[in-house]
Amino acid sequence: MGLDNENPTLFEKSEERIISEKDLDDNEAEEFDSREIFDLIRGITDPEHPLSLEELRVVDQNLIEVDDNANIVKVLFTPTIPHCSMATLIGLSIKVRLLWCLPPRFKISVTITPGTHASEHAINKQLDDKERVAAALENTHLSTVLNKCIATA
């Protein structure tokens, strides 16, 4: 069984978020920001390698857009190679992780960074389809793989 990308390029991991005085003050409130969303998904494991999406630079903090007041979260992800067959699975795991870990008021959109995958359009459509995401979670085999990817996040 061959891997899509046997020897992927690795990138540096970013430091843990620094906790400020403000974070510890009971009276202050913090809005959701792109870093918080990034922290939720950066630890997800790639389905092919025991490496995190951050190390493979599939997700990047600069490609995350958050508007706390308008209840919008937009995440772009970049597959390591344009023909990656795992792209849908990676997108799905990001989407599921966010669905589980963000308050229900947010509208979450997970799409491929434009121009980085051969079947970008089809995958985006698939990820945007509530029914298909729900159906994927019902599938035992798929949910086992998903759980494995998300477990490390």
Add this chain to the structure above:
Amino acid sequence: MLCDYKNIANVVASGIDIDSTSELVSKAISARATTFLEFVQSLEEILTSTEKDIRLNGVKAFVTVVKNLPLDFFLTEELDYINQFLCDRFIDHHSFIPTVLSGIEYTVQMKNITKEMIVRYFNTIMPHFHCQSQLQNDRYTFYCILHQIFLNRLEDVRFMGPDFLYCVISSMDGERDPNNLILLFRILPQFLRNYPLGHLTEETFDVIACYFPIDFHETEESKITRNELASNLARCLTCVEEFSDFCIPLALQKLESNLIIAKLDSLYLLVNKLCCEYFNPIKIKSHIEEIWRILKIIIMSDKEDSTDEVREAAIGVLTALLYSLAIVKGDDKQEQLSDFLEIILKSSTRFLLDTQANLFIPSIKLLCSVGKTSKYACLKIANKVYLMLLDKSDVSQTEITRIIEGMGLITNMCLQMSIDLSCIPGLDRRWEEIGCYFLLYAQNELPEVRISALKALQISTRLLTKSQRQNYYCIITTLIKSNTTGSIRNETLSCFKEAAKYYKEEINTDIIHFNINNLNQSNDILMKFKWLNAICSLGNEEYFFKLINDIMCANLCRNQEETQMTLNCLRELVRNIENTKLLHHFTLNNGLLNCILTLWINGIKNCENFQIFRNEIILNDVSFVVNSIVKIISNSEQQRVLNQFIQYFNDIVETKICYQSLSDIEKDKYSYMVILLESILNSVNQDVKINNVTLIIQNCVELSTFTNISICNLSASRLAATLINKYIEGDESNVILNNLKLHLESNLHLANVNKKNVINQISWITKSLALKGHSKMLQWIDWSLDLLADPSYGKMMTMCFKMLTNVDDEYLNTKCFCSVKLLYRQRIFCYVIEPLVSSYNTLPEPIKENYLISILYQIDGNNYVTLSPYFSKILPVLLQLLSPEQIYVLQSLKTFRNLLESKTPVLEDHLQSFIPKLLNLSQNSKYMDIRIVALQCLYNCCDYSLIKLLPLKKQVICELGKCLDDKKRLVRKEVVKTKSKWLSIDVIKDDN
């Protein structure tokens, strides 16, 4: 006698009590009171009966009597009859087989048994016996017979040739019982090595190989482990050379399985094979490429199923393979090794091309393990990899980090194999380049590049040329002086240490002396700190002891800042030191210990610079350093130090102090001196003699009670407690302790006394007695319990109950030679918990709290085993507290979290009662700390059994969903963690 035999015959015929009767007969025969012949004759009717059950009883009696006689009892002629008889009975009826087998098992061990008899046994057994149709016990007996034959009688059966071998393998073919298998696997190698296998080799191998890899699930009762079975099986499979043809393909076939166990077993089998004495390297030749293909996949791939264990085992096989190729002499074999190395290098090269790729470092590590197997391999690999890495041009900064790391690994390999870089062909002109490369990048701006270059330099210290070293020292000097990050500093100091190991003189002249002169004149505190810190890192090298000692002494007491900084360095030095020789050096006549104590004793006595000699932080450091040095030295050295310095403390150790009548100056002087006295006395051995201990204790109590200086109160009360623990024994101790108690009691009622000081002193003494298990311990604990009820100082008293469970690293422990009884904490807990809980339940509101806090401290300090008998009493108290209105909710939540973390089993039955309370707290508490700890409690709940958790899962997940929108980010982080854990509780674990 005859009458007796009649009786025996009847007993045997009836089948009851055969064992005990036979035992009596055996005794009589051994004592020559009767003969075996007479016994057999008495059984005539039974043994010839037409009823098979009666005959069976006869045979049982016969065999039991034989088994109770000594191994050398029968003569050859007698044995011959017995042998003949047993052979006949073996084919009499199938139900006789178990009994006869046990008879055979015993008789084959007999001294006078002959070859003919053994052969007769097997000639009878082979055509009539189907081992696998017997019960497990009987099969075991048969294998025991085989064991005996393998051990002592193999020569007798050898002429039977393949027939005997066939008998052995057909008897074990299809065996499933682990007890039998482990026996077989243990005894077979001995047999297989000494018996010609002939045309049955493959059959023999197949019969054993079908168990590979062992599929055995251990239970708690099974005495056999899977590993035991596997390792013995591997021995069987590799014990003869003839098996090689089958063994290697078998291992390779199973290696491609997905099961980790199969992979591991196959790898161990290969290693076993390669390391065993019957290994013939020619055999491996045809498989070598195949082995490498599979090993490469395992070692290089980072798929989840190849765990580290598998990877390490695979590297083990590879190195074993290379070793075995390398140690074989002859040109042909050398060629084999070089061919194999070529294959390895060729397939690794493509991973070395892209330094940023995932497999770059793993493939270098693999090559390093290959290189460590022989000098030849090392040379070849070093040459190839160095040149490849040196020739890379136009590389980015991140790539450089990895190139340097790779070169460091290869350099390390060369050093371990004692290969001189300059003699590597192709590298002879360029090897200096490598050192320069490292030196160049050690000055790079990027911290990551610098760190990896420094690491590489550290490895290659010994390889640097003289001029490179000069350059290296400059770099170290600059880095020590500069303001860098912690990790670069640590790396620099490691380089400094490593260089000092090999080039002491150079380091001393080029780095230290060159810079220290400037340092002594400078006022730059930060720069001084950096240098002192660097010099302290050389504490393991004896060469620098005097230097460290002198520099430290010179920098004490100039001014407050410098003193503080020097003591800080010293504190770190004595805390982290590996080589205690330096501490011994400090106790010499002109040593640091002498210097510190003299300076501070004089400083305090002469009321010199208060900022230095009466500064709490500085005194704390002084006390720590002195204490650490005294702790390390021997009894006689301790006694010497004590004798030398005790005279300066005459005011405290010789005369009774009455604090109130002292002048203000004296009050302060005494208070500070006691800190120094404590630092000397705290860690002395109990064998070291101290005069006037009782007086010192009384004075300490006096000082601790009346002093206004908190550090002095702490030192004095701690010193009193330490001395009581070490020196107060026997009858007089009761008097002393009673007097102390009366004195403290009266002090508590004095108007001009700080109550906190007295309570503190009581707590320390109680702790000291509890540690020692002193007979007065319970009296003092009772007193502490009573004091909790006092409205004015009850709250302070709760500290005592915290102290009783705490372990201090520096004071009142066995390292300071105090007596500490085993399980003292548990003993106290059992004693105090019931009174505490009942007082909590009965007493009115404000006082109640003191008991509650004490309960929480006590629970925190003990583990579940101690708590469990009292759980029914404690749990209601804890549950009451878990509501947002309670004041002590945070503290009790933390206690609760600790209990959950240690998987306290009792709590499992109460999940339903407290999970809703925790959910409520995590949503509705006003304080983020409470919300966070409540969520952590919920997180820890997931460790309980699934069956208890599942009914609650839906509710928990739904309620946690509401917490996801918490206003605090830290709380949200905790919610996500907890929710994910709850979501995954029923996920099926996919681990083979």
